[in-house]
Amino acid sequence: MSQDGTAIAEAVPPWQHATLRELQRLERAARLPQTMVLQAARGTGLERFAQALTGWLLCQQRTNAPCGQCDGCRQWQAGNHPDALRILPEGAAQEITVDQVRVVTELLSLSRHHRGYRVVQLFPAERLNRNAANALLKTLEEPGEGTVFLLLSEQPRNLLPTVRSRAQVITVPRPSEAQAREWLVAQGISDGENRLAMYPGQPIRALEDEDQETAPLFDTALQQLEAAPSELTQVARRVAATREDATRFLEWLATQAWNDAASHLSAGPSIGTTCAVETYQLTLQARGALRANTPPQLAVESLLVSWLALRAQSRKGAGRESHVGN
Template sequence: MTDDAPVRPTEPLPWHRRAYDDLRTREAAGRLPQTLLLSAPSGTGLAHFADVVTAHLLCMAQRADERPCGTCRGCKQWQSGNHPDALALNPEGAGQEIGVDAVREALSALSLSRHYDGYRVARLHPAEALNRNAANAMLKSLEEPGPGTVFLLLSEQPRTLLATIRSRAQNLALPAPDESQSRAWLEAQGLSDIDARIAAHPVQPMHAVAAEDIATLHKQYTDALDSVLKSAAQISDCAKSLGSGRDEAVRFLDWLAAREWRQSLETVATTESAHQAVERYRLTLNARTALRAYTPPQLALESLLISWRTLQPRQRTTTGPRRPNQHEAR
C-alpha cells in the first residue's frame, strides 16, 4: 500500500456501533447470515460499515473480539486493496447498471476455491443497480452461497430491489445519526465550517465531510431555487446545472430533502404552510427514488422543480381597504 493510499476503516461509526457488535457476536457464535442486505439512508456511512464488517471477516486472528488486528496477512492485503478473497461487484460508472455478464464473471470467480481458510466476502454496491437479468442470475448463489462465502448487498433504496433478491437476504437496516451525533463526529474530524456543513446535511455526516466548500455549495443551491421562484422559465437551466451528473443530482436532492424536512418541523405559522413543506419534502424523496431507478437527472429535477415551485407559500394579499387597528382609530 502506498503512503497516499486511503486507509480503510476498521472501527464502526458511533451510531453503527450496536449493529456492528451484534454482527460480531453472531459471527463468533457461528450464526452469521451468509447473505446480508445492508441498508442505510444516503450519507450516513453505509459503505463505511461494510468496510468494517469486511475487515473483520477477512482478518486471520483466531478470536472474534481481536478482529480486525491490523497486522495479519489478511488485514494487510485488505488495506492494500489486493485481498484475493474479497470481491467487489459495482457498476462501471455512476448511474449505470450491473449487467448479467459482470455477474456471471463474478460467479465464476466465486466457484473457485478460497485462497485462505477464513471467509470470502462478495460485495455488491449498490445492489439496486442489478438489472433484472443480472439479479436472476444471482438468485441461486444468494440462496446457497458456497462454504465460507458471505454476500454483502449494499442499498440506500432497498425497496427498489426485486422481491426475489430481498427474500434471499437477511436485512440489516442501519440507523442514521441524529443532528447532535453528526455534529460531534464532524467536530472530531477537525473540519472547518461545521455550522454550514450541519445546515446543509444535518443527519448526513458523510456528505458533510465530502463537501469541499459547503458554503459555496449551499449558496449555489439557494440561488438556483430563488431563480426558479422568480421565473418558471429558469427551471430547465437550473435542472441542467444541478443535474449535470447523477451524483451531483443526488447531492442536491439530499440537501433539498434535509432543508424541506427542517422547514416542515419549523413551520408553525399556518397549517397550510406546514402542509406545503411536508409535500415538498415528499416530492423531493420521490425525485430521489426516480433518480435511483435511472431516470435521467435533468428530467427528474425538472419534474420536481415544476411541482416544487407551485407549492411555495403564497403571499397574502388584501382584497379591499385595510381596516385600521384600534390604536390607529384613536
C-alpha cells in the same frame, strides 16, 4: 475503554458499534448469515460499516479488529485483495447487470486465495436489474463455503422481493441528534449544528460537505441557464450525467437555497425569501423523485423548469419592491 470498544471505535462511528459487535459475535458462534442486506438511512455511514465488516472478515486473525499485519489485511488496505469483490452499477442506466453477475459467479467457482472469508459487496443493491437478480438468486441461496454477500441498500423498499427473501436483513441504525453533533465535533467540525440543519440525520454527509470543486461548475451552469433558458436540456445533462452527479447537484442547490433563505429572513420577509424557500422545497421533491428511481436528468430538468419560473417571478417582485421603495 476496553480493547473491544477501542477497536470498534476506530472502525465505525459510535451508533454502529452494537451492530458490528453483534455480527462479530455471530461469526464467532459460527452463525454469521452468508447473505445479508445491510440497510441504513443515507448519510449515516452504511459504506463505512460495510467496509469495516469486510476488512474484519478478510483478516486472518479476526480478533476485535483487523490485525493490519496479515496478508489479508495488507492486501485489503492496498485495495487488491483477491477475495474481495465490490460490484457497482454501470452503463447509462446505472444498473448492476447480468454480465456483472456472471463474472461474480465465475469467480466464486474458483478457490479462495487466503484462509478466511471471501466477501462480495453489491452497492446499491436495489440497482440490480431483474435479469441480474434472477441470475444471482441461486448463488444468494447457496453462496458456498466461506463466501459472504453484503447487499448494501439505502432504499430498501426498492429491493426486489426475490432478493430480499434470500437474505438476512440487518438494519444499521441511524444516530440520535446528540450523537451526530458530538461525533462531528470529535471530527473537528466546528459548525456541526449548521451542517446537520442542511443534512438532517446525515452526519457522514455533513462531514463530507466539501463540494468546493463542483460548486463553481454548478453555479456556472445555473448562470448559463438563466441567460439562455433554451439550453435547459443541455444544462440538465451536464449536472445530472449520472445519479451521483444529480444527487450532488441537488444537495448543492438545497444548501444554497437554505443559506439564501436564512440571509433574506434576517432582513425581513421578501420576494427573495419566498423564492429561496420554494427552491429548497423543490430540491427536496427532486431528491425524492431521484430516490424513487426517476431518471436523474428528468428529475433535474423538472426542477430547473420550476427554478426558472421562480427566478423570473423573483426578478419581477424585486422590481416592484424597488419601485414602491422609490
